[in-house]
Structures are given as C-alpha cells and as structure tokens.
Amino acid sequence: MSTANRETPPPAAGRAGMKKELPEHFKDYRHVWVFIELERGQVHPVSFELLGEGRKLADKLGVELAGVVLGPPGEATWHAVAEAFAYGADLAYIIEDPLLAHYRNEPFTRAMTDLLNTYKPEILLLGATILGRDLAGSTATTLLTGLTADCTELDVDADGSLAATRPTFGGSLLCTIYTINYRPQMATVRPRVMAMPQRVDKPVGRVIQHKLAMAEEEVVTKILGFLPDSQSAKANLAYANVVVAGGLGLGAVENLQLVRNLASAIGAEYGCSRPLVQKGWMPADRQIGQTGKTIRPKLYIAAGISGAIQHRVGVEGADLIVAINTDPNAPIFDFVHLGIVTDAIRFLPALTEAFTRRLSPHNRDKLAS
Amino acid sequence: MHIVICIKQVPDSAQIRVHPVTNTIMRQGVPTIINPYDLFALEEALRLRDAHGGEVTVLTMGPPMAEDALRKALTYGADRAVLLTDRYFAGSDTLATSFALSQAITKVGETFGTPDIVFTGKQTIDGDTAQVGPGIAKRLDLLQLTYVAKIASIDLDVREITVERRSEGGMQMLKSRLPCLITMLEGTNEIRRGSLDDALRAARSQIVKWSAADAGIEDLAKCGLRGSPTVVKRVFAPTARAEKAAQIDTTDKTLRDLADELIAAILTRQPALEHELPFDGAA
Ligand SMILES: Cc1cc2nc3c(=O)[nH]c(=O)nc-3n(C[C@H](O)[C@H](O)[C@H](O)COP(=O)(O)OP(=O)(O)OC[C@H]3O[C@@H](n4cnc5c(N)ncnc54)[C@H](O)[C@@H]3O)c2cc1C
Numbered sequence: 106m107s108t109a110n111r112e113t114p115p116p117a118a119g120r121a122g123m124k125k126e127l128p129e130h131f132k133d134y135r136h137v138w139v140f141i142e143l144e145r146g147q148v149h150p151v152s153f154e155l156l157g158e159g160r161k162l163a164d165k166l167g168v169e170l171a172g173v174v175l176g177p178p179g180e181a182t183w184h185a186v187a188e189a190f191a192y193g194a195d196l197a198y199i200i201e202d203p204l205l206a207h208y209r210n211e212p213f214t215r216a217m218t219d220l221l222n223t224y225k226p227e228i229l230l231l232g233a234t235i236l237g238r239d240l241a242g243s244t245a246t247t248l249l250t251g252l253t254a255d256c257t258e259l260d261v262d263a264d265g266s267l268a269a270t271r272p273t274f275g276g277s278l279l280c281t282i283y284t285i286n287y288r289p290q291m292a293t294v295r296p297r298v299m300a301m302p303q304r305v306d307k308p309v310g311r312v313i314q315h316k317l318a319m320a321e322e323e324v325v326t327k328i329l330g331f332l333p334d335s336q337s338a339k340a341n342l343a344y345a346n347v348v349v350a351g352g353l354g355l356g357a358v359e360n361l362q363l364v365r366n367l368a369s370a371i372g373a374e375y376g377c378s379r380p381l382v383q384k385g386w387m388p389a390d391r392q393i394g395q396t397g398k399t400i401r402p403k404l405y406i407a408a409g410i411s412g413a414i415q416h417r418v419g420v421e422g423a424d425l426i427v428a429i430n431t432d433p434n435a436p437i438f439d440f441v442h443l444g445i446v447t448d449a450i451r452f453l454p455a456l457t458e459a460f461t462r463r464l465s466p467h468n469r470d471k472l473a474s
Numbered sequence: 475m476h477i478v479i480c481i482k483q484v485p486d487s488a489q490i491r492v493h494p495v496t497n498t499i500m501r502q503g504v505p506t507i508i509n510p511y512d513l514f515a516l517e518e519a520l521r522l523r524d525a526h527g528g529e530v531t532v533l534t535m536g537p538p539m540a541e542d543a544l545r546k547a548l549t550y551g552a553d554r555a556v557l558l559t560d561r562y563f564a565g566s567d568t569l570a571t572s573f574a575l576s577q578a579i580t581k582v583g584e585t586f587g588t589p590d591i592v593f594t595g596k597q598t599i600d601g602d603t604a605q606v607g608p609g610i611a612k613r614l615d616l617l618q619l620t621y622v623a624k625i626a627s628i629d630l631d632v633r634e635i636t637v638e639r640r641s642e643g644g645m646q647m648l649k650s651r652l653p654c655l656i657t658m659l660e661g662t663n664e665i666r667r668g669s670l671d672d673a674l675r676a677a678r679s680q681i682v683k684w685s686a687a688d689a690g691i692e693d694l695a696k697c698g699l700r701g702s703p704t705v706v707k708r709v710f711a712p713t714a715r716a717e718k719a720a721q722i723d724t725t726d727k728t729l730r731d732l733a734d735e736l737i738a739a740i741l742t743r744q745p746a747l748e749h750e751l752p753f754d755g756a757a
Contacts, residue, residue: 144642208641209648210608212616235641241622242608246572251703254568254603271707274485274600277492280709287703325617328648329636346750371751389661396599401585403750404740425744427736428719443739444719452729459733460751 127286134288137163138226141189142236144183144208145331150190150301150344151232156192162295162303163262168227169195175216177206190308196311198224202317204324205333208236211324214243217317217318223315224305227288228267230259233293241293251284252291257298257418264440267292276395276418284439290465297343297401297422342389344452345374347360348423350393350400352378352416354409354430354449358386363453365406369463370457376400380408394419408449420463429453475528475630477519478579479593480610481512481553483536483543484600506541508672511595512666515658518625519593520551520666526630529553531582531589535574536561539682555679556582560686565699568601573696574608578613578689590630592655596621609656617654623662623691628652660665663704 128361139159142149156172163170172189176182178201185195203340205211208400217240221229229244231237233255245252260268267290270281284290342348349371351364368375375387376393381410395415405423409430410416416439420426426441429449438444445452476607485504493500508516519530534540534545535558546554558578565573583589592614604620611618623645624638633652638645648718668676686694695701722736741747 142642149642207646210620214612235621238604239618241610242568242603242605242620243612243618245605246569246609246612248702249569252568253704254601254604254605272712273602274490274601277490278714279711279712280706282704283707285702285705289617322740323716326619326648326650329649331641331644331646332638333644339622347747394603425740425747427684427740434722438719438721439714441719442743443722443736445722445736447724451556452732455733456736457727459730459737463737463751468681 109457115334127288131286131288133224134227135225136168136171136224137166137228138171138230139189139194139287140229140237140240140314141197142232142234143176143185143248144236148185148262149296150232150292151234151237151294151296153188153192154296154301155232156189156194156300157192158294158299160193160302162228162259162267163195166265170195171195171226173217173220173229174199175205176201177203178193180189180304186310186312187308190310191304192302193239193305196308196313198313198315199315200315202319203317204321207328208239209277209326210239210243210325210400211267211316211345212319213240214247214327215319216315217244218247219318220315221289224313227265229289229291231293232289233295237293240303241291245291248287249291250287250291251282252293253282253284254293256292256294259292264292272395272418276414293398297399300401309381333394338393340374340376340388341373342376342398343392345372346402347371347404348376348393348400348463349373349406349408350376350378350410351381351388351408351449352410353380354411355357356409356450358384360450361386363450363457367406367453367457367460369385371460373404378416403428405435408453409429410437412434475526475590475628476583476588477523477528477530477591477593478582478589479512479515479519479530479532479547480575480579480606481516481532481534481595482509482598482600483507483540484509484598486732506539508544509595509600510545511599511658511660513595514660515593515595515656516547516550516552517663517665518656518658519591521566521663522573522591522625522628523553526553526628527588529586531586532555533558533575533578533582534571535566535571535578536559541683544671544681545676545679548679549673551672553683554564554586556682556684558684558686558689560697560699562686564692566697567702567704568603568605568609569703570697570701573605573701574686574689574691576610576613578684578693579610581684584690588653589634590637590652592616594655594657596659598680604657607655611655614655615665616648618649618657619650619654620657621659622656623659625656639709643735646706668671688744749751 139155141152172194253269349368401422428437428441428442530556532552594607621640626636
C-alpha cells in the first residue's frame with residue numbers, strides 16, 4: 106500500500122518492479138499460513154475467520170494450510186493447535202517457550218521470522234488486531250517483503266499470486282495490491298471482515314515443533330503488569346449478533362438512552378457513529394466504522410446515522426441493516442436493506458415497546474435482571 | 475533529550491470525493507491536514523521536552539507542499555522541521571517509506587543529535603496501515619512500543635522508559651530502554667494551542683529540506699516504487715448495492731403500528747432472528 110503521495114509520476118525505472126519473474130530463491134515458497142493469535146490462553150476469533158479464508162486460498166493453489174501457534178509451554182498452546190485443526194488447518198507450526206507467554210514484539214518477531222525463513226510459506230495471514238499489526242509490521246520489515254494491511258478480500262490470481270483488496274482513502278475506494286517478486290506475501294485482515302468457517306468435528310493434523318532461539322536476557326522489554334479491561338463494561342460489538350447504534354441525528358446525549366433501552370430490550374449490543382465519540386457521548390470502544398469496530402451482526406439497526414463511507418465500511422458485513430432517518434436522501438438508504446423515514450427520537454421508544462410486547466415473560470424477566 | 479517525530483500530511487478524508495467516471499480521487503479543493511493520529515504523538519513529544527528539556531524535531535516525507543504541515547507543527551511548539559522530498563520517493567509503499575524515513579532519521583541524528591525517542595502516530599487516515607512505525611523501528615534496530623497510551627516514566631540516567639500500552643483486552647505495563655520508537659494511541663492527550671511566540675517563530679523558521687542525496691540515501695533502489703514490494707494493480711469504487719432499501723411506508727400510521735410493521739419486515743427477511751431475539755413467537 107502506498108503511503109506516499111502519488112501525485113508526482115513515479116520515475117520510469119520504478120516500473121521495473123512490476124515485472125513478475127519471481128527470483129530463484131523464492132521459488133520454493135509454498136503453502137498458506139495463518140497466524141493463530143493466542144493471548145492469555147485465548148485464541149482470538151479472527152484467527153478462525155482467517156483459517157476459513159486461508160482454506161479457500163490453499164485449495165485454489167493446491168497447497169496446504171498451516172496454523173502458526175506461538176505460546177508458552179502448556180495446555181493453552183496445544184488447545185490453540187487443536188482449534189486450528191478444527192477450523193481447517195492441515196498442519197500446525199508450533200513454538201512453545203516461556204518467552205511467548207505474553208506478547209512482546211522482540212521474541213514474537215524472532216519466532217515468526219525464524220519459522221518463515223525455515224519453512225518458507227507463500228502467503229502469511231494475520232489478524233489486524235493490536236498484536237497482529239505490531240507483529241506483522243516488524244516481521245515484514247525484517248524479511249523486506251510486502252504487507253497489505255486491513256484487507257477486505259483475498260484471492261489468488263491465475264498465476265498464483267495473492268490479490269489483496271483493501272479500502273483506501275477512508276473507504277471511498279478499494280484497491281487490489283500484489284506483492285511482486287518477494288515472498289512471503291503478507292496480509293492482515295480485521296476481525297469480522299471474513300465469515301466464520303464451519304468447525305470440523307474430529308480434527309486431525311500434523312504438528313511441526315520448532316525452538317525459539319532466544320533467551321530472556323536478550324529481550325530488553327520487560328512486562329511489569331497487565332490491567333485487564335473490566336469485563337462487564339467492555340463492549341463486544343464485533344461479535345454481537347444484534348447491534349443497535351445511534352448517530353448525531355439523536356441530537357442530544359440524553360437521547361442515547363433510547364438506543365441503550367432498545368438494545369437491552371432485545372439483548373443487543375449498542376454502538377455509535379464517530380461524532381458521538383468525539384463529543385464524548387460514548388466511549389471509543391463503541392464506535393463502529395473504519396476507525397472503530399467492524400461488525401458483522403445478523404441485525405444492525407442504525408438510528409440517526411447518515412451513512413458516511415467511513416461508517417458504511419464497518420457495517421456492510423451485517424446480514425440485515427435497518428436504518429431510521431428523517432432524511433429520505435440520507436446516504437445510508439443506499440446500502441441498507443430496510444429503511445424507515447421517521448424521527449428516531451419518537452420511533453425508538455415505540456420500537457422498544459413493540460419488541461418488548463413480543464418477548465416471552467421468561468425472557469422479559471431474564472433481560473430485566 | 476532529542477525527540478524525533480514523524481508526521482504525515484494527509485487529505486482530509488471526510489471531504490474526499492471520488493470521480494464518478496474515472497474512479498480517481500478528486501483532490502482539488504480538498505484541504506490537507508496533519509494526520510490526526512500524529513497530533514497525539516506530537517503533543518506527547520512536546521510534553522516530554524517540556525518536562526525533561528531538549529528538542530523536538532518533526533520530520534515528514536512528502537511533496538514540497540507538505541511544508542505546510544511542518545509549519546503547523548512548529549506553531550504547536552516543535553523546535554525544528556525537516557522535509558524529506560524527492561521524486562524518487564513517489565509511489566513508496568510502507569516498506570519503502572520506512573526505509574526513507576529511517577535514513578532521514580539517521581541523518582537527523584548525525585546533524586542535530588541522536589534521538590532518544592522516535593515517535594509516530596498510531597496509523598494514518600489515508601493509508602491506515604499502522605506499519606510505518608514498526609517498519610522504522612526495525613530498520614533502525616530500535617525497540618518498538620506500539621499503541622502506547624501513556625508514558626509512565628523516563629529515566630534519562632539509566633536510559634529506561636516505562637509505558638502503558640494498549641493490547642487486546644487490557645493495558646500492558648512495559649519497561650524498556652532508550653532509544654526506542656513509540657507509536658502513540660489516539661485520545662491520549664489533546665494537542666496544545668501553541669503560543670504566540672511559537673506562531674511567530676514558525677512563520678520565520680527555515681524548514682530543513684532534504685533530497686534523497688541530502689539525507690545520505692545512496693540506495694535509491696530501496697525508495698519509491700522500485701523499493702516497494704507491493705504494487706497497486708487496480709483501484710475501483712465499491713459496488714453499489716443492486717436493490718434499493720425497502721422503505722416502510724409511514725403515511726397515516728401510528729408509531730405503534732409502524733413498529734410492529736418494522737418488526738414483521740425484519741423477521742420476514744431474517745426468520746432466523748426469531749431464535750436470536752428472545753421472542754416467544756406470538757405477537
Ligand atoms: C478519518 C476519518 C475516519 C472516520 N471514521 C469513522 C468511523 O469509524 N465511524 C463513523 O461512524 N464515522 C467515521 N468518520 C466520520 C464520518 O465521515 C461521518 O462524519 C460520521 O459517520 C457521521 O456521523 P452521523 O451519521 O452520526 O452524523 P451526521 O452525518 O450528522 O448525520 C446525522 C443523520 O441523522 C439524521 N437525523 C437528524 N435528526 C434525526 C432524527 N430526529 N431522527 C432520525 N434521523 C435524524 C440526519 O438526516 C442525518 O442523516 C470518520 C471520518 C474521518 C475523516
């Protein structure tokens with residue numbers, strides 16, 4: 106992805122980079138790898154989403170799909186390996202080492218680059234999470250290979266190269282990027298952009314164990330502590346099945362209660378557009394969109410949201426999008442499935458009430474408690 | 475203490491329009507700004523300088539007009555600005571960008587004093603990759619501390635730094651060593667207004683302008699398109715959804731009826747939601 110300004114025409118010599126004759130020493134790079142992100146004993150679900158996508162790429166290329174598990178010695182690490190098989194990996198590369206108990210850039214970059222240099226995959230996919238981005242950037246630079254961030258679509262070309270499509274300019278445009286002449290081809294994908302694959306019942310796969318060539322003394326950065334986000338207050342928007350969100354059209358911070366009320370009536374998560382975070386009306390982890398969360402719920406209800414491109418890219422994966430907006434020409438009506446042109450401030454309470462009427466008494470009690 | 479901060483001039487992406495026929499970005503009239511994420515890093519750099527003494531050098535790679543962004547950074551209180559500009563940099567991807575910037579940082583170090591900390595923003599709003607910071611760190615063999623929410627302490631004598639860093643599910647407290655590269659998280663502070671003195675100084679300041687050669691970059695093959703392993707093959711607009719949204723007709727209906735109608739329409743389209751939403755089935 107170009108980060109420089111492209112207004113000046115590139116020097117003619119630069120076009121030589123487009124030539125697609127893979128240097129000899131890259132020709133034996135084969136297979137698709139997915140980094141299985143493991144932190145505090147938990148596999149990040151984005152790893153499974155990537156295994157689903159990696160499976161398709163591997164099948165098209167006629168190669169194997171591998172998961173890469175870096176973790177401390179013990180059960181959690183092996184559980185991650187089993188999970189990788191359950192979501193489609195043919196084999197797993199695993200490095201067990203106490204240095205990999207908690208994420209630090211130095212040992213993880215070393216582990217990853219060692220594996221890549223030793224086993225030479227064609228493609229490496231990572232989640233565009235905090236950890237994934239930290240690791241991907243330093244790994245790609247160490248190997249001096251290409252890395253395409255935040256892809257929304259992955260495919261392989263007729264000639265076998267990875268075609269990585271990502272939004273650019275805040276989502277106004279998409280671009281397809283190739284890594285020419287270098288291996289591995291690396292890409293990151295945000296959580297919830299790819300669909301979750303089916304879990305296999307009796308997973309099997311080969312395990313290849315590797316050692317970390319590093320000692321604690323070589324790692325400069327030390328972890329002094331970890332402060333978990335308090336579980337209760339934390340929004341799990343990305344993985345919610347139903348999401349209700351409010352935008353600037355709600356007019357005042359008090360009216361956000363209407364969104365929260367609807368959400369709690371139907372057991373949904375709630376979120377918002379960016380201006381509400383900027384105004385301090387909602388915390389940043391509730392923001393949906395390009396610079397917030399990507400969501401993929403079965404139902405998304407947007408109230409008083411205009412549907413700017415930066416918001417759109419975060420919600421497009423929803424199965425059913427419903428918009429409530431007073432302006433029939435609001436851009437949101439260009440991409441939602443169901444629209445209703447009405448005042449959200451008046452309509453949200455009616456909708457909450459109508460939903461509540463349909464709830465079974467049992468569920469009503471459960472949600473109220 | 476010498477702090478170098480890398481910033482980028484970006485088009486204000488909220489105001490970008492795409493040409494309906496050619497699918498290219500229409501830049502005319504689109505204002506440029508300092509990448510908003512970089513301002514958090516800049517403010518942090520200024521605070522550290524104010525607390526510990528020293529200088530803040532702001533550095534950007536870009537076209538000549540990127541000078542505006544640097545001058546703006548000077549009005550906030552940066553001490554010196556360096557513009558790395560050369561047609562050889564055009565078309566740089568993140569790897570080539572990190573190469574050019576790291577070379578320029580080395581030159582800045584030789585010219586104005588070795589940096590103790592290199593700052594970047596978390597990511598840019600046009601490229602959005604969050605890769606240039608880690609790339610620079612690797613190129614310069616600096617320790618990398620990304621997504622830093624807070625610099626808890628710096629001890630210049632023993633050259634130690636402790637930071638709070640955002641990670642999945644919580645905050646990591648890390649102790650590391652100087653020099654290091656920090657990418658700053660958003661929302662960590664608020665950029666200062668800048669004093670009148672700074673504004674006057676910024677207006678008068680000479681911005682240091684370096685070409686690739688000035689910055690001591692010998693290997694031009696590592697710059698621009700040639701130095702970029704990734705190549706943009708195709709740029710296109712997202713496809714519009716074929717069918718328009720089905721509109722619920724609101725004429726002559728009570729809110730209550732409208733709400734029931736909307737719920738019915740939702741369930742017709744997504745019957746599976748019956749199980750997702752805690753209904754008892756009967757309306
Ligand atoms: C770099 C960058 C990143 C960004 N990232 C994001 C992001 O991640 N997420 C995001 O959401 N935005 C993002 N934005 C901002 C985005 O461009 C829009 O500005 C934002 O989404 C608009 O929010 P909104 O729809 O709530 O407000 P507005 O655009 O002000 O729209 C309000 C809407 O409410 C309607 N309305 C008014 N009154 C009522 C009423 N009583 N009932 C019903 N409807 C009513 C209006 O018709 C209007 O359509 C980003 C912008 C930039 C530059």
